[in-house]
Amino acid sequence: MAPELLTDRLLRSWLRCKRRAWLDRHGPRQRRQWSAHRALALDDQLRSFQQLLPERPGHGEAACRQGSAGVMGLRLYGHGPGGLELQAHPALLQRLPGQSRWGDYAYRPVLARQGRRLTREHRLQLALWGRLLAAHQQAPVPEALVVAGGDRRLERETLPLGPGLQHQLDESLERLAQDLQRATPPPLVNDRKKCTLCSWRSLCDETAAAEGHLSEVSGVGGKRRDLLLELGVRSLAELAAADPQRLADDLAVHGEQHREVAAQLVAQALVQAGGEPRRRGADGTPAQPGEPWGAALPELATAPGVLLYDIESDPDARDDFLHGILRLERNADGRWPEALLPLSGPGAGHYQPLLALYEHGEARLWQRLSRLLARYPDWPLLHYGETESVGLLRLAERQGVGEAERARLRARLIDVHQRLRRHWLLPVNSYGLKAVAGWRGFHWSQSGVDGARCLLWWRQWRLGGRLPRRGRHQLGRIFLYNRDDCRATWMVARWLLEQEGA
Ligand code: SF4
Secondary structure, X not given: OOOOEEEHHHHHHHXXXXXXXXXXXXXXXXXXXXXXXXHHHHHHHHHHHHHHOOOOOEEHHHHHHHOOOEEEOOOEEEEOHHHOEEEEOOOEEEEEEEEEOOEXXXXXXXXXXXXXXXXXXXXXXXXXXXXXXXXHHOOOOOEEEEEEOOOOOOEEEEEEOOHHHHHHHHHHHHXXXXXXXXXXXXXXXXXXXXXXXXXXXXXXXXXHHHHOOHHHOOOOOHHHHHHHHHOOOOOHHHHHOOOHHHHHHHHHOOOHHHHHHHHHHHHHHHHXXXXXXXXXXXXOOEOOOOOOOOOOOHHHOOOOEEEEEEEEEEOOOOEEEEEEEEEEEOOOOOOXXXXXXXXXXXXXXXXXXXXXOHHXXXXXXXXXXXXXXXXXXXXXXXXXXXXXXXXXXXXXXXXOOOXXXXXXXXXXXXXXXXXXXXXXXXXXXXXXXXXXXXXOOOOOOOOOOOHHHHHHHHHHHHHHHOOHHHHHHHHHHHHHHHHHHHHHHHHHHHHHHHHHHO
16 A cells, blocks of 8 residues: 655644544545635734744745745655655744755744644644754754744744654654544544534534534533543433433532533433423423423513624634624514514614724724614613623723713623523524524525634735725625624524513
């Protein structure tokens, strides 16, 4: 058999999830989805490298020969343990004093770190780049450089590429080669939060649903799944069939917090297996017949209208760049507008996007927001998740709004997600807005768009897309996505109101 060709990209995929590397090599290409996260990472990388280097880097072997301060696009080849063929494409090489085959300088690899800490994935990737670069430039590469920070203050950290790391790299390359030779893909990653960033997500979601994978149960993360597997509970169906009391006792060995959630996990699995929503009782499990229940949204009983509120953020820059508000008035006959609001025309509501631009300052944003809120003093402000309430109340505080007024604002803010979780168990694998509104039949107007894609449009717009046509187009897509989130929030709220009517 021909030796496996292993690349740095395959190694990175494998370190994230073994199945991902296998799919990268053998998976059906047409099922691979474009991910905005990768584009955002490349955008961050570019900004970090621009801060690091005084001038534009050169390209490939010719730039190395000329001694450019930075070099991109150099492909490196070599051999690993057992004759494995290796190939790598370092993001950037930085020139340092030294001796190499090109003259009295040598290079070291540079990686732009994503996230707050240096991980095994970063270390092993740099070890591979360093090893192949040392052979190529005929000079040792004792260390690599890691940068982070994008357009904030650039963080720099050197990483020694010692023998210990090289040993770990050899072990990983051997195991990667073995995994790639499997006839079937490795199992789904244990902690499926990682799947959010993966281009194979939709394929693996189908597998998880078909297998009744434990991660499909809302509330079961990587650690809890390990505990359940240890107890012999291997699937959604087995969790649904478990005795809650016995499970609570077994899980309590690992901490009292697990005892407390055991019954709720069984209840959630039961609801997902049954496919029907159930009202939550006082203990968090399905309500018993005759058990009294309170309204989920009592504030809407007499309200003349609602404001549906959604923020778009750049979490790395801690920037809430768009505050979108959809105004919805109660009909003249006292009924609420339909759940599935049209995008335009009668009954669509009035959508107002408020952009938060650095150059305009926060005071102006607050002035516009508070003026809008003051025009509808008795209208509750509905949002999904805590981002909006935290963002708005902090903004008010920064703008010097007094405690009494902030308390009034707090009382107007209604987190539909929190109310839903408090009152209902739903047959969904996540209580996020996409999953819940999707379960009610809501479709976002732009397919394949998520918060990351929206953020990418925003960054592109900030970087120069404000030129007439392109800029208008990107902003228009961001507003449409944000307005859809407001409409989706109404769909969930409306469903809660309907249950109370029923
Ligand atoms: S979607 Fe998740 S399980 Fe599937 S390959 Fe990606 S990270 Fe692995």
